[in-house]
Amino acid sequence: MWIALVALFLAAPPGNPPPCKANPALVGKCFSIYGRLRAYNGNPTFRIWPVGTTRLIGVTGAKPGDPPLMPENLACGFSCDVFADFELCPFSKSQPGVMQRACIEAASKKTIRRGE
DSSP: OHHHHHHHHHHSOOSSOOOSTTOTTOOSOOEEEEEEEEEOSSSSSEEEEETTSSOOEEEOOSSTTSOOOSOGGGOOOTTEEEEEEEEEEESSOOBTTBOEEEEEEEEEEEEEEEOO
8 A cells, every 4th residue: 555655646747747848748948039028918928939930839838727837937918029039848839820829938139128
């Protein structure tokens, strides 16, 4: 009986989700882009527009509906945009006409632009 309880305890999911880059749900290698992070109404709330494209990348957790995996200092709400070099790790493959899902491992060279 003790062996079964120990096995159940070890199989229980941890309280915190795995970090972005080490997440076992990733479907490919992490990549870098220059883009704009913005909060939107809808799901996912945080999305990145890679500058110079017509695409949006949704910032999510491992599954749709999970809280976004991203550094806390990037979420500045609906009143600002964050332009940066983002290191993203994909939870879904890139497909034409479909929003790719990814987490943010890091952001550098940040510029915050406040809205009106």
